[in-house]
Amino acid sequence: QAELDQYKEESSIRIQLLDDELTRAKNENLSNETINKELSEFKNRLEQELQEAENALTESNKLHSQELEDLTNKNTVLISHKMSLHEQLQTQSDEVEQLTAQLAVSREQHNELKMEYDASIERNQKNLVSYYQSLYDAQGFNSFVHVVIT
Secondary structure (H helix, E strand, O other): OHHHHHHHHHHHHHHHHHHHHHHHHHHOOOOHHHHHHHHHHHHHHHHHHHHHHHHHHHHHHHHHHHHHHHHHHHHHHHHHHHHHHHHHHHHHHHHHHHHHHHHHHHHHHHHHHHHHHHHHHHHHHHHHHHHHHHHHHHHOHHHHHHHHHO
């Protein structure tokens, strides 16, 4: 549009120059036919140049509109992809959070079971020592050696 406005302004200047030329021609007593012929040719040239400028501007606008549409479509695809990635990230974050909570529970259960296991081994060791001590006390040292060997 700016190009068209600039061209119109230039055309206006040309028309003014032609008007000045017309005045000069009248002053030099040129015939009306010559003046009309020159004016008509000049007008036709101006109209043709104006039409060419409008056509070029229309074509340029079409290209820019297509480029804008293409960019808008690409932007829409990128936004859609971004949203999809965001949803995937959120899902994975939720899964990590759940797994972290499960891991904490599992560690706590493991620690409890280990403490129970350690306590059980300690009780079993005490019971075993007690059993062998009572066996030794009841049957004598030889019986204890016989039981340990067998």
